[in-house]
Amino acid sequence: MEQLDSEVPLAPPIHTVAVLYNLKKGIAAKAPDAEAEYDKIDTVHAIRDALESGGLSVTLLEADEGLPGLISHERPDIAFNIAEGLSGRGREGQVPSLLSMLGIPFTGSDATTLCIALDKALTKRVLWTHRVRTPHYEVVEPGKTRLTKALSFPVIVKPNCEGSSKGIGAVSIAEDRKALSEILRRNHELYEGEMLVEEYVEGREFTVGILGNFASARVFPPMEIVFRQPTEGAHTVYSYPVKQDYTRYVRYECPANLTEEQTREITDMARRAFNALNCRDFARVDFRMGADGKMYFIEINPLPGLAPGYSDYPMLAQFSGVGYRELVRGVLDAAAKRLGRSVDWREL
Ligand SMILES: Nc1ncnc2c1ncn2[C@@H]1O[C@H](COP(=O)(O)OP(=O)(O)O)[C@@H](O)[C@H]1O
Ligand SMILES: [Mg+2]
Numbered sequence: 001m002e003q004l005d006s007e008v009p010l011a012p013p014i015h016t017v018a019v020l021y022n023l024k025k026g027i028a029a030k031a032p033d034a035e036a037e038y039d040k041i042d043t044v045h046a047i048r049d050a051l052e053s054g055g056l057s058v059t060l061l062e063a064d065e066g067l068p069g070l071i072s073h074e075r076p077d078i079a080f081n082i083a084e085g086l087s088g089r090g091r092e093g094q095v096p097s098l099l100s101m102l103g104i105p106f107t108g109s110d111a112t113t114l115c116i117a118l119d120k121a122l123t124k125r126v127l128w129t130h131r132v133r134t135p136h137y138e139v140v141e142p143g144k145t146r147l148t149k150a151l152s153f154p155v156i157v158k159p160n161c162e163g164s165s166k167g168i169g170a171v172s173i174a175e176d177r178k179a180l181s182e183i184l185r186r187n188h189e190l191y192e193g194e195m196l197v198e199e200y201v202e203g204r205e206f207t208v209g210i211l212g213n214f215a216s217a218r219v220f221p222p223m224e225i226v227f228r229q230p231t232e233g234a235h236t237v238y239s240y241p242v243k244q245d246y247t248r249y250v251r252y253e254c255p256a257n258l259t260e261e262q263t264r265e266i267t268d269m270a271r272r273a274f275n276a277l278n279c280r281d282f283a284r285v286d287f288r289m290g291a292d293g294k295m296y297f298i299e300i301n302p303l304p305g306l307a308p309g310y311s312d313y314p315m316l317a318q319f320s321g322v323g324y325r326e327l328v329r330g331v332l333d334a335a336a337k338r339l340g341r342s343v344d345w346r347e348l
Helices: 041-052 067-074 091-102 111-118 120-129 177-190 240-244 260-276 312-319 324-338
Strands: 016-021 057-062 078-081 137-140 155-159 195-199 205-211 223-227 250-253 282-289 295-301
Touching (some): 041 057, 111 295, 120 137, 120 295, 250 312, 282 312
């Protein structure tokens, strides 16, 4: 007998949400930016407020060693994951892996995507096969200070598996091989793991935000990070110190002043990068424009910062009229839709 629609068990709307995060702890470390990727409690509270004001029941959980026990007990309808993980190359995959193991759905990309995206060189290799233009590069192992490939100088040096401009400090651009060796020696002392040496793209900088999935993914108009002054020699780098004091060094222009064709190119590249890496729900993609006028992919952030009034992603959404609450709820809605669920929004 044919089953009636009403007999198909429907998953109830999402009502309980656990926000999972790792907080800055203020622990002293060798590098000044050691905790750059972690969140402040204000960000966690802003996410909670956005969800609670929509009538959802929200719990906050620090994603540390105690999380497995707490989350198995809590069993929320969904987890809103902004946790960067504790340590190691695959740290951003730790929380999504745990949630997948426990069968708890979550917002954002899964462990595989987050781990690949955290490895900048691996991401570039994947995107190369998808014909996404990205600067030439070489990965340099710990302890090594020389290139084996013929890259064009200047080059920029970044820890290969870091985010939030960690390791992109006051001096990260090398004009020649000698300067490069010195930067590599210093960075190997301060940061663990491989260094990515990449041809420096001298030109305008843009970032593109995506919200949603598949055909219904919304790509926000590109935002330009306009430098008010050089930040390193004659060059510009959106580095950790610059981000800390951003009003002094940069202003933001959104939508960026680009031709229709340039906007189409950058939007299309962002979408292709998002899809090639199987990103989910939201992400931010960074680009530079070369002297040839072409766009170069720099990196993708499938777990972009959500600090209100500071992070680029909420800022570029705001420029498109999507306020903080709407954005946070949009991420949850995107996840719910992907899961074939709905969210129990009740405006309070
Ligand atoms: N190849 C490059 N050419 C020019 N600038 C670059 C390049 N790579 C990085 N940068 C500069 O350094 C900043 C941080 O690098 P990025 O790869 O986005 O790392 P993070 O994860 O720290 O944001 C960029 O926003 C950009 O200003
Ligand atoms: Mg970046």
